Amino acid sequence: MNKILKLTSTMVILTAGLGVATTVNSSSNSVVADQSHSHMNHSHKKIEIPPGKPVPGVDLFVYKDSMKGWNLELKLTNFKLVPETVNQSSNPYEGHAHLYINGKKITRIYSNWYYLGNLEPGKNEITVSLNTNKHEDLVSNSKMIMDTEIIEVVAQK
Secondary structure (H helix, E strand, C coil): CCCCCCCCCCEEEEEEECCCEEEEEEECCCCCCCHHHHHCCCCCCCEECCCCCCCCCCHHHHHHHHCCCCEEEEEEEEEECCHHHHHCCECCEEEEEEEEEEEEEEEEEEEEEEEEECCCCCCEEEEEEEECCCCCCEEEEEEEEEEEEEEECCCCC
16 A cells, blocks of 8 residues: 655644644554554554455544644544444444554544643654454554654743
8 A cells, every 4th residue: 555645844833831842753644553653552453454455544633722732633534433333343444543642542532533632842653543343453464554643842941
């Protein structure tokens, strides 16, 4: 699967006493699983998308909120968020997302938008993975279906 690179411009945003933030890196969308993500504790079972079948995809966008914190947007392909069927039978084309910050699982995401409070100063790796109703990780070609954005937050002096 070809990776679609997102072009992002680096923007500096001064926040009210919380520091300066810049978007320093954007990953490609959909299928990403390299050694930089090996520290994430993925203890879930996996469901492999069969060859020749449509592959679900997720593209993560992170926007600085005008008041405080961050807004996450998930753009999905071949996948539907269905919170009403969580913990029921699995379908590789529906479920929810898992949110990780710096390799630590934070929560489940059940819609295309999620508000995230302030981030710690320094490099913050924000990752979302696609998961079935029974929380299995979706994989294609043995790689988890996820997307990652890197946000650098510099403490204000």
